[in-house]
Every structure is written in structure tokens, then in C-alpha cells.
Amino acid sequence: MKKLLPISTAGSLPKPSWLAQPETLWSPWKLQGDELIEGKQDALRLSLQDQQQAGIDIVSDGEQTRQHFVTTFLEHLNGVDFEKRKTIKIRNRYEASVPTVVGAVSRQKPVFVEDAKFLRQQTKQPIKWALPGPMTMIDTLYDDHYKSREKLAWEFAKILNQEARELEAAGVDIIQFDEPAFNVFFDEVNDWGVACLERAIEGLKCETAVHICYGYGIKANTDWKKTLGSEWRQYEEAFPKLQKSTIDIISLECHNSHVPIELLALIRGKKVMVGAIDVATDTIETPEEVAKTLREALKYVDADKLYPCTNCGMAPLSRKVAMGKLNALNAGAEIVRRELSNGNELI
Numbered sequence: 001m002k003k004l005l006p007i008s009t010a011g012s013l014p015k016p017s018w019l020a021q022p023e024t025l026w027s028p029w030k031l032q033g034d035e036l037i038e039g040k041q042d043a044l045r046l047s048l049q050d051q052q053q054a055g056i057d058i059v060s061d062g063e064q065t066r067q068h069f070v071t072t073f074l075e076h077l078n079g080v081d082f083e084k085r086k087t088i089k090i091r092n093r094y095e096a097s098v099p100t101v102v103g104a105v106s107r108q109k110p111v112f113v114e115d116a117k118f119l120r121q122q123t124k125q126p127i128k129w130a131l132p133g134p135m136t137m138i139d140t141l142y143d144d145h146y147k148s149r150e151k152l153a154w155e156f157a158k159i160l161n162q163e164a165r166e167l168e169a170a171g172v173d174i175i176q177f178d179e180p181a182f183n184v185f186f187d188e189v190n191d192w193g194v195a196c197l198e199r200a201i202e203g204l205k206c207e208t209a210v211h212i213c214y215g216y217g218i219k220a221n222t223d224w225k226k227t228l229g230s231e232w233r234q235y236e237e238a239f240p241k242l243q244k245s246t247i248d249i250i251s252l253e254c255h256n257s258h259v260p261i262e263l264l265a266l267i268r269g270k271k272v273m274v275g276a277i278d279v280a281t282d283t284i285e286t287p288e289e290v291a292k293t294l295r296e297a298l299k300y301v302d303a304d305k306l307y308p309c310t311n312c313g314m315a316p317l318s319r320k321v322a323m324g325k326l327n328a329l330n331a332g333a334e335i336v337r338r339e340l341s342n343g344n345e346l347i
């Protein structure tokens, strides 16, 4: 029988301090050339081992080979000039210096396919691979060529589909698109955002996921969260369209968030990766806290469709804290698994 409540992480995990400055986003590499290639692979193996020790069922590369979940992908594309930078507001929230689209975008060569093959060689467990979503990509750039967010998003969707098909061929079981921008640009999500996402997964036979969150636990995000009031209803905007979409899994932030859990009813029928670990605090959840979040979600998600997960990536955390949180996720899921198999009434 298939294991109930298989656990996974949203994506990134901390990097070892010999590879990159810890607890920092866009942290520069500490190695170069061949040493860097070998170092990234070593870090990937360590990250996999950490996940296995913590009992993670669906493992990932921990994003050890990328500096950032969006920019590393962009670096491999034609038409994006990293020398020509502009300061823009990302997700209407914080300013960042970003590269410029100066011509037609296309993929020079596969971006993560070799890394995915390497991970596939290391384990027989199901693997999940994260890619940036089209809308989040256009929001991390200055566009001086297409002059249309929608047009550029469609181009990125085509490129992502090429990459996704090759990841599938490399043996990836679940391909996840990170779309935190879905929590910000509601009209665009409904006009073309979900359609672009469906273009990105066109023709795939492996499972597909979309991760929508309130961002890493960095100051700009925690400050933004303070302005959102006591109820976060952002998911309400995208859920009806996503429920009807061809995407298999929806990955969400639930623990310690002000998202009314009943919003999950809007995606009834989809598999849901329920964030039961807060990535914006160093406090390690107790297994019981994790279990409580999962029990709440079970009111709206069938048990065979519930995947306990982290709220978002854990790259900015220390390795020790991240490891503690993974262990808590496993222990909390185990509590609920036992309750489900005992047929206990859920509290």
C-alpha cells in the first residue's frame, strides 16, 4: 500500500558554509571552476542524506547547485543581459537590482538536467524538482524588449516546458513551479498566469505542482505580512482557476500563517502540499504543532491527497534549525498517520 502523508520540502535547503555564505540569499559561491562543480555535487549529496535521515519521502536537490531559484535559471537564457541591470520592485514589495531582457529569450542549453540526472543516480526515492514559474520569472527582470508581461511570460512558459520535458526524461517524478507571484498579481493570474503555467506543463506525464507562498523568511516578506491583516485571503483569488487547471498538486503555506484553512475547500480534488513548517522563524515546531496543522487541513483535503511539506524554502535558515524542522515535520506526520490508521476520530 502507498504510504499515507508522504513528506517533502518546498525546495531549497541551507548550503554548507564551505560552498556559500550561510543564511544569505543570493550568496556568492566560495569555490570556482572545477572545484565549484564538485563542491555543488558534494553539497547535493549531503543535502540528500540530511533529507533521508529526517525521513523525507519525496526528496530534492535542496537547490544546492543554484544561487537563487529564479536568477540561476535566467542566467542560462539568451536575450537576458546580466550586465545591464535595473532596480525594480519585486512582487510590489522590495527593490532589487535585476537583469534586463534585451532580445528574444531562448534556452541556450538544458539548465538543471545534468543536476537532476546526478540526483537520480543517488537515490531510488521519488524526486521533486523545482523550476521558477513564468509569472515569477517576469517579475524578477526588467523587460526592454517585449514590453508586455504577458508576452514574455508565454515565452518563458515555452522555455520551461522544454526544460521540464528533459527533467522528466531524466527521471524526475514531480516537477514543481514556484509561483509566489500568484499571491500578488490576481488579475494577471486569472487572465493568463494559470494558462501560462499549463503551457509550461504541456505534454508532461510526470506529476506537476505549483508552489504558492508568502516568500522566504526575509525582512521584506515578514514586513509585508504585517500589512496583510488578520486574515490572508490571497489564495482565494487563484484557487478557483487552479482547481480547474491541469496541474496535479498545489503547494501552500499553512502553518503559522493567517490563511483561513477553509480556503482549501476551493481546490477540492487536487493533491495539496500542506506547509506545516514555518520558515520565517528559527523556533522549531513541536511534532504536535505539525500534527495540528495537518489535522486542520484534513478537514478539506482527502488523506490520500495530503502531502505534509514546509511553508517555503529553507535556504536562509541555519543547517541545524533546518534539520530540526525536517525532523519535526516527519514526527508530526507520523502522529497523524497513526491516527488515520487507527481510524481515530480527528480532533
Ligand SMILES: [Zn+2]
Pocket: 010, 180, 211, 212, 213, 214, 215, 216, 311, 312, 313
Ligand atoms: Zn515559497
